[in-house]
Every structure is written in C-alpha cells, then in structure tokens.
Amino acid sequence: MLSVFTNLSNIIIPLVIFYIIAEGLLMRTNIYENFIKGARDGFQVVLQIMPTLIGLMVAVGVLRASGFLDFVGRITGGLTEPFGFPSELVPVTIIKMFSSSAATGLVLDIFKKFGTDSYIGLVTSIMMSCTETVFYTMSVYFMAAKVTKTRFTLAGALLSTFAGVAASVVIATWMV
Secondary structure, eight states, rough: OOOOOOOHHHHHHHHHHHHHHHHHHHTTTTTTHHHHHHHHHHHHHHHHHHHHHHHHHHHHHHHHHHHHHHHHHOOOOOOHHTOOOOGHHHHHHHHHHHHHHHHHHHHHHHHHOOOSHHHHHHHHHHHHOOOOOHHHHHHHHHOOOOOOOOOTEEEEEEHHHHHHHHHHHHHHHHHH
C-alpha cells in the first residue's frame, strides 16, 4: 500500500503539468507566452517584496545577536513555566512570527542542548508546525496584494499563534 502512495506522489506533479498544457492546447491559447507573462509578473513581485524581506532578516539578526531574545525569555519564563511552556521557547515563538528560517536556527540550538526526544524538543517541534510567520506573511503578501485595511488580521493571527503554542504544550505533555 505504501508503494502505491510513493509512486502516486512521484507522478502527480508531471500529471498536473501535462494537464495544464493539454488544457491550454484545447483552449487554443499561447501557452509559452502565458508562462513568460506569469514568470515576469512573479519576478516583479519578488522585486517589490525584497526590501521588506531584507528588513525582517536584519531585524531578527540584530535581536538574536544582541541577546535581547534570551533576556525576554528569562523575564517571561516565570509566567510560562507553570503552564508547561519552557522559557527557552519564548525566543523561538517570537522569532517564528517574523522568520521561520531564523527560528529554525534557534530550534537547532535547543535540539543540541536538550535533545530532540526531550519534552522541550517535542514542544519545539510541534510548535514549529502549529504556528505561522505572522508578520512576514502579513507584510509580504499584503504589500504584494496592495492590502491597506487589515482590520482584525493581526489579532486573529496572534490568537492562532497562541492556540498553536497551547496545542504544542498539550500534545507534547500527552506524548511524554
């Protein structure tokens, strides 16, 4: 049964590509021209969001290198520890809202220090899967789509991040 799914996953992307080409031929559209136009538009979006990406990465690097994140973790540890959320994960949670790749660097440090199968390692792994890069997503996609009225987006995203963190604590506690 597993080999069926493995083989299916190997052919699904080529099938989608051939379907798109066949649909384009049936509709009598210029497939290559449409592809080039889409690639050009995508490249323009990348150029538009590049300053935002660079700014986010620099800010995360400064916060991490300055020790500010560790300081915040030590301060808030007294509030989070009684709920089963280790203080070492506060910086990961904060950074994850800005950059998943920067948070991954912190996660690797936690894995080296505590191990992947420890309680803190399990919470970290689950939390990385249950949370989103809130500020990165809002800044990049809203800028690309020229959204100016975000209304309750930030509040909803932060609430879902809190729910993901809480779920990671509950699931990891259940697994240990």
